[in-house]
Structures are given as structure tokens and as C-alpha cells.
Amino acid sequence: MRIHSRIKSLLTTFGLIAIVAVMLAMPTDALAETTLRFKNGKSWRGDNGAIVQVEFKHFRTGKTQSLEGTIVEITKGKPGRRAITLQTTAAGRDAREIILEGDILSMTTVGQAEVTAPTSTADAASGGSSPSGRTVGSTDAEVLSAEKPGVFYLRWTGMVGTYARHDEMEKIAAEADKYGDNQIIVIHIESGGGMVTEGDKIHETLTELKKRHRVVAWVEKAISAAAYTAMHANEIYWHDEGTMGAIVMFNSGTGVSISGRRLDAWVKRCGDAAEESNLNRSIAEAMITRGEVCSYTKDPETGKVTIYDDLSGEVDLCDATNVLTLNKLQAIDVGYCMGVANTKDELAKHLGLSEWNEVTDAGQKIYDRHTRAIDRAKEQTPRIMQDYNLSSTDQERLRHMKRLLSHYEACGDIIMIVECRSPFGPKEELIRQMEALRKQIASRR
Amino acid sequence: MPFTSLLAASLVMAPTSAPTGDVASETAKPVVYVIPMDGQMGTDIHPSIYETIIEDVQEVKPDVVVFKLNSADVDTIEHIQNDDRREAGMLGMFQEYEGMLKDIHTGLRKAGVDREDMVVWLDDGYGIGAILGFGFPKMFMTDSPDSRFGGLRVIQAFFAQNDADVQAKMEGAWMGTAEKFLMHGGREDLIPVLHAMVMPEKKLYAKFDGRDVVFSEDPNGAVWTLDSSTERVLNFDSDRAERVMLSEGSVENLEDLVFLLGHQDYEMNERGQEMFETYKERWRRAFEQCQGLLRDAAEQEREGGIKGMGRAMNTYKKVLGLARQYPAVETRLSRDFGVSVLQLEGKIKSIQKAIAESKRNGRGGSSRGRSGKSGRGGGLGG
Numbered sequence: 053m054r055i056h057s058r059i060k061s062l063l064t065t066f067g068l069i070a071i072v073a074v075m076l077a078m079p080t081d082a083l084a085e086t087t088l089r090f091k092n093g094k095s096w097r098g099d100n101g102a103i104v105q106v107e108f109k110h111f112r113t114g115k116t117q118s119l120e121g122t123i124v125e126i127t128k129g130k131p132g133r134r135a136i137t138l139q140t141t142a143a144g145r146d147a148r149e150i151i152l153e154g155d156i157l158s159m160t161t162v163g164q165a166e167v168t169a170p171t172s173t174a175d176a177a178s179g180g181s182s183p184s185g186r187t188v189g190s191t192d193a194e195v196l197s198a199e200k201p202g203v204f205y206l207r208w209t210g211m212v213g214t215y216a217r218h219d220e221m222e223k224i225a226a227e228a229d230k231y232g233d234n235q236i237i238v239i240h241i242e243s244g245g246g247m248v249t250e251g252d253k254i255h256e257t258l259t260e261l262k263k264r265h266r267v268v269a270w271v272e273k274a275i276s277a278a279a280y281t282a283m284h285a286n287e288i289y290w291h292d293e294g295t296m297g298a299i300v301m302f303n304s305g306t307g308v309s310i311s312g313r314r315l316d317a318w319v320k321r322c323g324d325a326a327e328e329s330n331l332n333r334s335i336a337e338a339m340i341t342r343g344e345v346c347s348y349t350k351d352p353e354t355g356k357v358t359i360y361d362d363l364s365g366e367v368d369l370c371d372a373t374n375v376l377t378l379n380k381l382q383a384i385d386v387g388y389c390m391g392v393a394n395t396k397d398e399l400a401k402h403l404g405l406s407e408w409n410e411v412t413d414a415g416q417k418i419y420d421r422h423t424r425a426i427d428r429a430k431e432q433t434p435r436i437m438q439d440y441n442l443s444s445t446d447q448e449r450l451r452h453m454k455r456l457l458s459h460y461e462a463c464g465d466i467i468m469i470v471e472c473r474s475p476f477g478p479k480e481e482l483i484r485q486m487e488a489l490r491k492q493i494a495s496r497r
Numbered sequence: 498m499p500f501t502s503l504l505a506a507s508l509v510m511a512p513t514s515a516p517t518g519d520v521a522s523e524t525a526k527p528v529v530y531v532i533p534m535d536g537q538m539g540t541d542i543h544p545s546i547y548e549t550i551i552e553d554v555q556e557v558k559p560d561v562v563v564f565k566l567n568s569a570d571v572d573t574i575e576h577i578q579n580d581d582r583r584e585a586g587m588l589g590m591f592q593e594y595e596g597m598l599k600d601i602h603t604g605l606r607k608a609g610v611d612r613e614d615m616v617v618w619l620d621d622g623y624g625i626g627a628i629l630g631f632g633f634p635k636m637f638m639t640d641s642p643d644s645r646f647g648g649l650r651v652i653q654a655f656f657a658q659n660d661a662d663v664q665a666k667m668e669g670a671w672m673g674t675a676e677k678f679l680m681h682g683g684r685e686d687l688i689p690v691l692h693a694m695v696m697p698e699k700k701l702y703a704k705f706d707g708r709d710v711v712f713s714e715d716p717n718g719a720v721w722t723l724d725s726s727t728e729r730v731l732n733f734d735s736d737r738a739e740r741v742m743l744s745e746g747s748v749e750n751l752e753d754l755v756f757l758l759g760h761q762d763y764e765m766n767e768r769g770q771e772m773f774e775t776y777k778e779r780w781r782r783a784f785e786q787c788q789g790l791l792r793d794a795a796e797q798e799r800e801g802g803i804k805g806m807g808r809a810m811n812t813y814k815k816v817l818g819l820a821r822q823y824p825a826v827e828t829r830l831s832r833d834f835g836v837s838v839l840q841l842e843g844k845i846k847s848i849q850k851a852i853a854e855s856k857r858n859g860r861g862g863s864s865r866g867r868s869g870k871s872g873r874g875g876g877l878g879g
Binding site for chain 2: 300341
């Protein structure tokens with residue numbers, strides 16, 4: 053009887069904490085979505101963080117109004133009696149509008165804002181996490197354990213700096229952190245490169261991440277900044293058709309590559325990054341400029357490879373006319389490929405796992421949410437601009453600018469300027485022009 | 498097909514394919530599934546149709562899959578330049594072709610097709626389409642002087658840069674993408690061949706490792722010199738490709754090809770061919786229709802008035818519908834007429850707006866207000 057009650061008390065203590073921890077750690081998507089049903093028979097399904105366009109009958113004026121904004125709260129209650137709180141902008145300022153479910157005529161999701169959910173009880177209490185994304189003041193009770201050994205998998209595709217960013221790496225890292233140190237994080241790279249500034253952030257993120265987790269790059273295509281990224285991993289595996297290299301830094305406006313001290317610094321930096329990951333620095337340096345050449349000799353008996361930073365080896369990897377881009381066979385020889393895996397199951401074997409298991413589906417959600425937001429913004433921006441240009445009144449123009457603003461909120465300035473080619477430039481400029489337009493409209497009244 | 502090849506093939510293949518009895522020979526008939534890659538790269542040869550066909554392959558589960566490639570940007574008298582440039586392959590979709598090939602291989606793996614039974618048969622591959630000739634484990638060519646494997650120098654267009662380092666970067670990156678086609682096909686041994694076919698400065702030699710030919714840029718130990726020029730790229734005809742053992746053989750027809758694969762008899766599945774032909778015929782008909790519709794729309798716009806504008810709008814909507822239905826139509830509208838889906842949408846919106854404005858102005862200017870025809874079209878002058 054006494055034993056029974058002790059077990060019961062233990063269960064109450066650890067069981068409850070564990071359940072609370074699991075609940076808080078659950079990604080917001082995992083929580084039930086809400087379905088709102090409107091009087092006219094239409095409905096909307098979604099969650100906090102959704103950017104929506106709502107058409108509703110104003111409870112005071114009785115006039116039909118249209119608003120675009122981010123849902124920050126959906127109250128609980130009986131269907132038909134709930135309300136949404138919409139974060140929106142009015143006269144250039146942030147404003148919150150509460151709209152009753154019964155007043156809504158239609159509601160359409162136009163995007164998804166970045167929602168930062170607390171990752172632990174400590175996070176919730178302290179209101180944030182450390183810069184690396186780790187839980188502050190976490191206790192053993194908050195560390196989750198996976199059902200079976202597995203990985204945290206993140207697809208990392210497209211342009212570096214817009215689609216492929218350090219932000220998503222930090223998000224998957226935060227997810228892995230919930231399960232304690234030494235998790236396996238697989239970054240599946242398929243990118244033709246991108247922005248140098250993002251490369252700096254990736255360097256910081258991955259350098260930190262490697263201190264507590266096993267970072268694996270799975271290379272399908274790692275060109276330029278993506279090759280620099282792959283170099284930071286603890287281990288690199290390749291697809292059969294993988295390719296990696298060509299890290300020449302150049303100004304995309306002028307088409308001129310960097311030179312002089314800047315080039316020397318970049319060569320050194322890539323070499324250092326390679327060495328920190330136990331990769332040969334000559335290989336990394338040869339990816340940067342035609343000035344760096346390299347070759348290797350493979351002992352036919354022992355298979356031992358000697359790499360030279362000149363052309364004295366038997367196999368010329370790159371001479372003074374080209375920069376190095378490795379293929380799978382070369383990468384294996386020079387130690388830039390620890391194994392070839394074309395499927396996740398094949399990769400699992402290389403990683404020492406009996407089977408492929410993703411501890412959570414957070415990586416997929418992080419990827420999907422991010423790429424969907426960009427794809428949508430890319431598709432919509434030219435159409436919004438078309439509508440904007442066809443507008444005959446300032447009110448109309450303002451409405452289209454608001455639509456554009458919601459994409460800025462979902463994607464950020466860089467994506468809106470680089471991927472969507474928004475003519476307004478940064479968000480501040482769009483807001484400034486919206487404000488000016490509002491003043492014009494007000495002055496006419 | 499040369500007699501010696503056939504004879505050699507029959508001698509080599511006979512033991513594996515020899516029937517052990519009547520029943521066995523009937524049940525052992527391999528199913529051969531032919532997938533055409535015929536016409537313009539980027540329109541006729543488009544990822545969307547292969548997605549559909551590969552789904553069918555997964556259902557059929559054939560023993561042998563033959564991709565019959567016939568895609569040439571220029572005819573055999575290149576210097577005359579009499580080819581319709583609108584029919585040249587879309588170079589800008591190079592990465593999409595690589596994705597398409599990747600998906601094809603993934604689909605074939607799922608269908609349980611053995612790599613040894615994936616074959617590309619080059620009827621004619623000249624220009625960007627020739628890259629697909631590298632994409633499968635085995636390659637055959639049509640036994641004809643007009644059967645070509647070449648024209649890949651077009652890939653150089655991706656490298657053109659003023660800055661030497663940037664040019665080297667682009668060359669590395671794009672050749673990396675080109676090499677992916679070979680990797681998908683398990684033909685990394687042909688990387689030096691690809692390089693010699695794209696870049697004039699690359700040379701090509703052949704050596705032997707036992708009975709296997711080894712292609713190399715290194716002349717040491719070379720038995721054959723295939724390309725010693727630093728000014729010209731390398732191209733092949735079927736005869737040359739067979740002589741240097743780049744192709745497995747030159748064939749006159751599918752029977753020859755299947756025979757060289759070691760099968761004396763086979764069962765043909767024609768669904769892939771039918772699907773491809775239907776697709777090609779339909780998008781081309783839709784494209785032709787679009788050309789007429791665009792002319793009509795311009796005419797209707799000139800007619801003016803709400804009626805004319807309304808008719809033009811509906812005509813543009815038809816074009817838009819076809820462009821959305823067939824990516825190939827959208828691609829060709831863009832290349833041939835500079836008309837994109839976005840522009841069509843914009844055109845429709847602007848006409849809608851103009852109609853609405855006309856109606857509004859008409860109503861505003863009419864003493865009879867909203868009722869009656871007199872209120873329509875009044876404000877169209879502008």
C-alpha cells in the first residue's frame with residue numbers, strides 16, 4: 053500500500069511535468085486548428101498567426117468593411133459567439149481589431165506570419181531563449197526523449213539568403229535542443245548559392261550548433277554559398293549526382309569578382325572553415341579563385357590520398373583556368389564525402405541508425421511554411437502590383453499596398469526585394485508611402 | 498545495323514536468352530515500354546508528360562524501358578541556318594530537365610525496372626536535348642548518317658562572363674549541373690566525353706582497361722585520339738559513337754535494339770507512346786488555337802465599345818485558360834509573342850476595369866440613370 057502510494061506520487065510529479073513539457077514543446081501546427089463558421093454558410097479554418105483578409109459587417113456602423121491582418125487570438129466559446137483579434141495597421145500604426153464571428157462575411161488566408169512559440173516552461177517564464185536558441189534554465193525534466201533514435205531533418209533548397217537561410221537552421225536546432233545535446237541534425241542541401249551576408253550568419257549558426265549537436269550535410273547540390281555551408285558540417289554525405297564548389301565571391305551588379313585583400317581574407321576564411329571540419333584546406337581554397345590550384349595522388353595499393361596545393365599530383369583537380377567544383381568521385385577521394393546515400397534509408401545506415409526515423413516532423417513544417425510563404429509572395433506580388441497600377445483611386449491603391457504589406461510581414465524585406473522584386477524596397481518605405489497616401493486621402497476629406 | 502554487331506550480340510547474348518522450352522519462351526517474353534522524347538526540349542519534352550507516363554510505367558512494370566530521343570535544334574546542314582529558331586530547345590529550362598530526369602529515375606526505381614534495362618535510343622540528339630543521351634545506363638543510336646549526338650556547345654551560353662573568375666565559377670557550377678545528368682544515368686565514366694562535347698579547349702582520348710574503354714582528357718597511354726583540337730567541340734554520328742564504344746550499337750529498329758539487349762522476342766507496350774503523342778498533338782493544337790485567338794482579341798479590341806471590349810476580354814480568357822492548362826503553350830506564347838500568363842491576367846483586368854468605367858460613365862451621363870441601353874458605352878472615347 054505504501055509502495056503503491058509512492059509510485060502514485062512519483063507519477064504525479066514527473067508525469068505531469070513531462071506532459072506539460074510535451075504540450076509546450078509541441079509546434080503550434082500540432083495544436084488543433086479552429087474552424088469558424090459564418091452566418092452565410094461560409095467557413096474558415098486556421099490558427100493564430102494566419103494572415104487573413106476579412107470582410108465583415110461593422111457592429112457599430114453596420115457597413116461592410118474589409119481588413120487584412122494577422123490573427124493574434126481566437127477566443128474559445130460556442131460556434132457563432134467567438135471572436136478574433138486581428139493585428140493590423142491603421143494610419144501607419146499598429147492596431148488591434150476585435151471582430152465577432154457572427155459579423156464575418158468571408159475570411160481568406162493570404163499568408164502566415166512568423167509565430168514564435170515558447171519552447172519550454174523556462175522560455176515562457178523568461179520570455180525568450182538564448183541567442184543560440186537553447187532553452188534558458190532548462191531542467192532535466194524538460195528534456196524530451198525520442199521514442200527511438202533518429203534525426204532532425206531539414207530540407208535546405210533554393211537561393212541562399214531567401215529560401216535557404218540560417219533562420220530555419222536555428223528553428224530546427226531549437227527543436228533538437230528540446231531533446232538534449234548530441235542530436236543528429238541533417239541538412240539536406242540543394243542550392244546554387246546566394247548571398248554572402250547570409251553566409252556570415254550561417255557560419256555563426258553552424259559553428260554554435262556543432263558545439264552541442266552532430267551536424268550532417270547531405271549534398272545534392274552545394275554551389276557557392278551552399279558549398280561554404282556544407283563545409284561547416286561535422287560530416288558530409290552525398291547523393292550520387294551531388295556537386296559542390298565554385299565559391300567565387302562577386303558583385304552581382306557589376307559581375308566583377310572580389311580581389312586583393314578581400315579575396316585573400318575570403319580564401320583564408322573558407323580554408324579555416326574547412327579545417328575546422330577536418331577537411332583539407334587546399335580543396336576549399338581552390339573553390340574560390342583560379343589563383344589556387346590543387347591536385348592529388350592516390351596510392352593504388354593503400355588508397356591513401358595526398359593532396360597538393362600545386363599541380364604535382366597525378367590527378368589535376370583544378371588548374372589556373374578554372375575553380376574547383378567537386379563531383380562525387382573526386383569528393384570521395386579528397387575526403388569531402390564520407391559516403392553516398394541516395395535515399396533517407398541509405399543515409400540512416402551511414403549515420404549508424406538501424407532505420408530512418410525523424411524524431412519530429414518539425415523540419416518538414418519549418419521548410420513547408422517558409423517556402424510556401426515565399427512562393428505565395430512571389431506569385432502574388434506582381435499581381436498586386438498590377439492591381440495597384442490599375443487602381444483609379446488612392447483608396448484602392450492603399451488597399452493593394454496593405455495586401456503587399458502582409459507579404460512583407462510574412463517574408464521579410466530581403467525576400468520581398470530579391471525574390472518578389474517589390475518596387476517599394478524595404479517595408480519601412482512601403483509604410484512611409486502608405487502613410488503619405490493616407491494623409492492625402494484625409495486632407496481631401 | 499552492321500552485321501558484325503548483330504552477330505557478336507547474338508553470340509554473347511545467346512546463353513542468357515536461350516529458351517529452355519516452349520512454355521518458358523512464352524512466359525519469358527519481356528515487356529518493352531517505349532517512351533518518346535520527341536521534339537522541342539521544354540515543350541514537347543516537358544516534365545509534366547513524363548510524370549504521367551512514369552506513373553503508367555509503375556502500373557505496367559515493364560522489363561525494359563526504352564527512351565527514344567529525337568530532339569534536334571538544327572538540321573544536318575547546320576551552316577545554312579534554315580531552321581525554325583522558335584522550335585529550338587529551351588535552354589533556360591536546363592535545371593528543370595535535370596529535375597525531370599531525376600524524377601524519371603526515381604519513378605523507374607519504384608517500378609522495379611533494373612538499371613541495366615533502362616536504355617536511351619538516340620534517333621537524333623543535337624542541341625540541348627542531347628544531354629539526355631547521357632542520362633541512362635545504356636545508349637544506342639539509329640543506324641543512319643543523320644543520327645547525331647552533339648550540339649552541346651550551347652551549354653557554354655551559361656558561362657559567358659567578362660570576369661575570368663566569375664566565368665570559371667559559372668563554368669564549374671553549370672558543368673556540375675550537366676554532370677548530374679550523367680550521374681543519374683550511372684555514366685560518370687563519360688564525364689570527359691561531356692567536357693569535350695561542351696568545351697572546345699577540352700581534349701579527349703580513349704584507353705582500354707581490359708575490354709572496357711576508358712575516356713580521358715589525359716593523352717598518356719591513349720589508344721585513340723578522339724579530339725585533339727582546342728578550338729572545336731566534339732560531336733558524334735552513330736557510326737563514330739559505335740566505333741569508340743560510346744554507344745552500345747547502331748540499330749535500325751526496336752527489334753534490333755531489343756535483340757542486342759539479349760531478348761529474341763518481346764511484348765510491346767504502347768501506352769507511353771500513345772500518351773506522349775496525344776499530349777504533343779493537344780498542346781500544339783492549343784498553341785495554334787491561341788495564335789488565332791490572340792489575333793481575334795486584337796481585332797475585337799480595335800472594334801471598341803463595351804461589346805468589343807467584352808468580346809476581347811473573353812477571347813483573352815480563353816488564351817489564358819489554354820496557357821494555364823498547358824505549360825508548353827505558356828512557354829511558346831512567351832517565346833514567340835512575348836505574352837506571359839501574368840500579362841494576360843493584367844490585360845483581362847484592365848479591360849474589365851475599362852468596361853466598368855465605361856458603364857459608370859455611361860450611367861453618370863445618362864438622364865435615364867441605371868435603366869436602359871442608353872447608359873452603356875458612353876464613356877469609351879478615352
